[in-house]
Amino acid sequence: xxxxxxxxxxxxxxxxxxxPFRRMLVGGIALGSIIAIxxxxxxxxxxxDFGHAMETIRFPFKFVVTLSLAATAARLLSRLATxxxxxxxxxxxxxxxxxxxxxxxxxxxxxxxxxxxxPRLVGxxxxxxxxxxxxxxxxxxxxIFAALRQGAPTRPGLAGAVAGLVASGVAATLYxxxxxxxxxxxxxxxxxxxIGMVALIGYVIGxxxxxx
Amino acid sequence: MGxxxxxxxxxxxxxxxxxxxxMAYRRLLVSxxxxxxxxxxxxxxxxxxxxGEAEDIVxxxxxxxxxxxxxxxxxxxxxxxxxxxxxxxxxxxRRRRGNRLTLPIDDLADILTAxxxxxxxxxxxxxxxxxxxxxxxxxxxxxxxxxxxxxxxxAERLKMSEGAVRVALHRAIKALAALYRGxxxxx
Numbered sequence: 001x002x003x004x005x006x007x008x009x010x011x012x013x014x015x016x017x018x019x020p021f022r023r024m025l026v027g028g029i030a031l032g033s034i035i036a037i038x039x040x041x042x043x044x045x046x047x048x049d050f051g052h053a054m055e056t057i058r059f060p061f062k063f064v065v066t067l068s069l070a071a072t073a074a075r076l077l078s079r080l081a082t083x084x085x086x087x088x089x090x091x092x093x094x095x096x097x098x099x100x101x102x103x104x105x106x107x108x109x110x111x112x113x114x115x116x117x118x119p120r121l122v123g124x125x126x127x128x129x130x131x132x133x134x135x136x137x138x139x140x141x142x143x144i145f146a147a148l149r150q151g152a153p154t155r156p157g158l159a160g161a162v163a164g165l166v167a168s169g170v171a172a173t174l175y176x177x178x179x180x181x182x183x184x185x186x187x188x189x190x191x192x193x194x195i196g197m198v199a200l201i202g203y204v205i206g207x208x209x210x211x212x
Numbered sequence: 213m214g215x216x217x218x219x220x221x222x223x224x225x226x227x228x229x230x231x232x233x234x235m236a237y238r239r240l241l242v243s244x245x246x247x248x249x250x251x252x253x254x255x256x257x258x259x260x261x262x263x264g265e266a267e268d269i270v271x272x273x274x275x276x277x278x279x280x281x282x283x284x285x286x287x288x289x290x291x292x293x294x295x296x297x298x299x300x301x302x303x304x305x306r307r308r309r310g311n312r313l314t315l316p317i318d319d320l321a322d323i324l325t326a327x328x329x330x331x332x333x334x335x336x337x338x339x340x341x342x343x344x345x346x347x348x349x350x351x352x353x354x355x356x357x358x359x360x361x362x363x364x365x366x367a368e369r370l371k372m373s374e375g376a377v378r379v380a381l382h383r384a385i386k387a388l389a390a391l392y393r394g395x396x397x398x399x
Contacts, residue, residue: 085293
């Protein structure tokens with residue numbers, strides 16, 4: 001079969017039309033988020049003093065960090081899965097969230113006495129953080145991967161890792177609304193660990209599943 | 213021919229194709245093929261593949277263009293999109309032979325100033341790849357491509373509905389891409 005014959009087949013197959021990839025990715029993130037929200041509300045739920053907590057600074061700050069991570073990682077992911085487009089600014093933008101967290105954690109270290117550091121870091125909910133963030137990430141991760149398989153990522157592992165950042169960013173946002181540990185030091189330790197785990201899982205799965 | 217002119221022409225054809233214009237799509241693929249051949253042959257020597265495998269890679273790139281066509285953003289230039297796909301497939305081909313490699317993306321301008329190749333003597337490995345499909349799938353693909361029959365004729369011959377023929381063709385094309393990639397059973 002010659003190349004010209006292959007072209008014949010491809011032309012016939014043109015009628016199978018698809019949505020633009022970017023739309024699919026947005027759809028995947030949206031659907032995954034809905035799944036995570038449903039799981040969260042059904043099994044976990046927001047903390048009872050949510051209203052009160054929103055009046056502090058540290059509580060809303062958690063969402064600033066998690067949402068900006070998810071959003072910047074999503075922009076990067078879209079570029080990674082599109083051939084011929086450089087990541088440019090978005091290759092670095094996602095670092096803003098962890099950096100912001102580092103600054104906040106450092107500030108906390110400065111203003112609290114040294115005796116309080118270790119208790120704040122360990123907190124009371126580390127176990128739940130490490131379990132629930134990855135758990136809530138699974139739905140978004142699956143949906144994002146389904147969308148990514150329609151894309152063409154030049155580096156499948158990297159794309160998978162960034163997908164992990166998006167998924168765990170969503171999951172961390174939900175978990176943060178439940179968790180009563182608002183210390184940035186706690187967050188910098190345990191959320192980073194949980195998000196890092198999900199990114200690693202994303203890398204491993206992506207390397208296998210996102211080749212095209 | 214000017215780079216911008218060709219790139220823009222391809223972009224227009226691709227846009228029409230995405231809207232369902234089969235004639236534009238055919239013109240696009242036919243126009244791309246000799247350029248892809250040039251890119252591939254030029255790089256085959258560089259990465260240690262022989263010329264016979266070049267046509268394999270050209271076909272693999274065409275498959276990728278087809279299956280990933282909706283990743284092209286109509287607001288972006290067509291050149292970098294297609295060159296990145298070609299480069300990825302070349303790297304994949306090289307990696308399948310067990311070596312890692314970094315390849316610079318050829319500048320589209322260089323390619324276009326070189327002679328395009330219309331040499332159709334290479335049959336490529338498509339025959340072998342077709343062998344990896346089921347017999348019914350192979351018949352169907354042969355009928356639509358080599359024999360150039362219409363969907364309706366193929367449907368009558370194989371006693372299927374036209375819709376079923378299209379679905380089966382699409383699956384076969386995805387299976388072909390997987391076979392080129394080296395995944396055994398993606399069906």
